[in-house]
Amino acid sequence: MSAVGTEGNPLRVAIIGSGPAGFYTVSNFQKQKDLVVEFDMFDRLPTPFGLVRAGVAPDHQKDKSVQRAYDKSARLPNFRFYGNVEYGTDLHIDDLRKHYHQVMFSTGAPFDRNLDVPGEDLDGSFSATEFVAWYNGHPDFRDREFDLSQESVAIVGIGNVAMDVARILCKTHEELAVTDIADHALEALKNSKVKNVYILGRRGPAQAAFTPPEIKEMGEFADADVTVPSDEAEVDEVSMALIADDKNAQKNVGFIQEYAARPVEGKSRLLTIRFLVSPTELVGENGKVTGIRLVKNELVQRDDGSLGPRTTDQEELIPVGLVFRSVGYKGQPLPDIPYNESWGTILNEAGRVVDDSGNQVTGLYTAGWIKRGPSGVIGTNKTCAQETVGCMVEDLAAGRINEPEDASVEGVAALIAERTHESVTYSEWSRIDEAELAKGEEQGRPRVKFTEIPEMLEVAKD
Numbered sequence: 001m002s003a004v005g006t007e008g009n010p011l012r013v014a015i016i017g018s019g020p021a022g023f024y025t026v027s028n029f030q031k032q033k034d035l036v037v038e039f040d041m042f043d044r045l046p047t048p049f050g051l052v053r054a055g056v057a058p059d060h061q062k063d064k065s066v067q068r069a070y071d072k073s074a075r076l077p078n079f080r081f082y083g084n085v086e087y088g089t090d091l092h093i094d095d096l097r098k099h100y101h102q103v104m105f106s107t108g109a110p111f112d113r114n115l116d117v118p119g120e121d122l123d124g125s126f127s128a129t130e131f132v133a134w135y136n137g138h139p140d141f142r143d144r145e146f147d148l149s150q151e152s153v154a155i156v157g158i159g160n161v162a163m164d165v166a167r168i169l170c171k172t173h174e175e176l177a178v179t180d181i182a183d184h185a186l187e188a189l190k191n192s193k194v195k196n197v198y199i200l201g202r203r204g205p206a207q208a209a210f211t212p213p214e215i216k217e218m219g220e221f222a223d224a225d226v227t228v229p230s231d232e233a234e235v236d237e238v239s240m241a242l243i244a245d246d247k248n249a250q251k252n253v254g255f256i257q258e259y260a261a262r263p264v265e266g267k268s269r270l271l272t273i274r275f276l277v278s279p280t281e282l283v284g285e286n287g288k289v290t291g292i293r294l295v296k297n298e299l300v301q302r303d304d305g306s307l308g309p310r311t312t313d314q315e316e317l318i319p320v321g322l323v324f325r326s327v328g329y330k331g332q333p334l335p336d337i338p339y340n341e342s343w344g345t346i347l348n349e350a351g352r353v354v355d356d357s358g359n360q361v362t363g364l365y366t367a368g369w370i371k372r373g374p375s376g377v378i379g380t381n382k383t384c385a386q387e388t389v390g391c392m393v394e395d396l397a398a399g400r401i402n403e404p405e406d407a408s409v410e411g412v413a414a415l416i417a418e419r420t421h422e423s424v425t426y427s428e429w430s431r432i433d434e435a436e437l438a439k440g441e442e443q444g445r446p447r448v449k450f451t452e453i454p455e456m457l458e459v460a461k462d
Helices: 020-030 061-074 093-099 128-135 160-170 183-190 212-217 237-242 247-261 380-398 409-419 426-443 453-460
Strands: 011-016 037-043 079-083 102-105 125-127 152-156 196-200 224-227 269-274 277-285 288-301 307-319 322-325 352-354 360-366
Touching (some): 011 093, 020 380, 037 409, 093 409, 102 380, 125 128, 128 160, 128 183, 152 160, 160 196, 212 247, 224 247, 288 322, 352 380, 360 380, 426 453
Parallel strands (some): 011 037, 102 360, 125 322, 152 196, 152 322
Antiparallel strands (some): 277 288, 352 360
């Protein structure tokens, strides 16, 4: 038989997860002009694109334009998509070893980390991920209920996801009605009574995790003011020295200080961005959140020169009826795949999956947030996947690959047909896509999403 990676014996690669890291795996392999590779991509949802579809904010349509590049990869003759097929349920590690030389896991980091404070289990306390998935129409979260009759909401965390949540809560119905926000969320937010939104960060303005475009948008609401307490907008000399070469951090500080100086005009909603505060307790009555207790922090320099927060004896209580935590994310452990519980990632070295002793697990790889943790933007996954694909190509050349019993396209197709009659091909997903776009065009919106799997399948199989 000819060498693996040639026309007569293509390298067979399975990709578990159809988000950015999965598609960048395909595009990086395509640059290897001397290799013949066939890709089978699996996702537990009928829809591809991962967080580009279910995580990117509906008012950030430009960020979703990367789907066009992913679509080009998906239409290659050496690519197959198996939607509505779940690893660990419909497909197992033994199946993958039987049919593929290499397997890439790019399943993201879908779980929020906890605050680990008393009262976190009260009614009205949620993860930001739940809210984001709800307003983006993720089928798992479409039936979530959030009490938007509450006038005050706190968002703990100061990264881009926290900013997205605040923006959705602060925008008017008219601003949201021209996006692809899920219909059920659009209707619920139309009747929202929210007046006060707090974003709470434990460090200072110079250490904020959001990007300049995100903080800039906070000053552009049609009917919401934005403010920052003037003392919390101040930046100490050590922080300024540490960001001397960081243009983005400097821009962040500039916007924050502009908001601190901006007068509140009395619009319908008020967004208050706080710094150097940490939650110590969610306060409640009758099992429901009624407030969040905060402690004031101060920045101290660590031995390595970095700055970190240290609590003081100053406390305050903010009355709120809803709390969203956005303080970090972790990946879901996958059956039979080595996992680091504290990191929330697959155990790996540069994308090669390793066991508890640090030994490489032949044929298994990872990319994206499940590889490196929740860092970077969509484009960061391109270089992340590039590193892993480099390892995969190296291992192929060295003969460190799995030896499948049946590396045929037909063998996998037969297996999936045996396990489930409701898998979705890419052409079937395209029917869902076309129907959503058509509904959107009728309403003057980018798309109107299907949010239930049965209705997706009905359209896909029509």
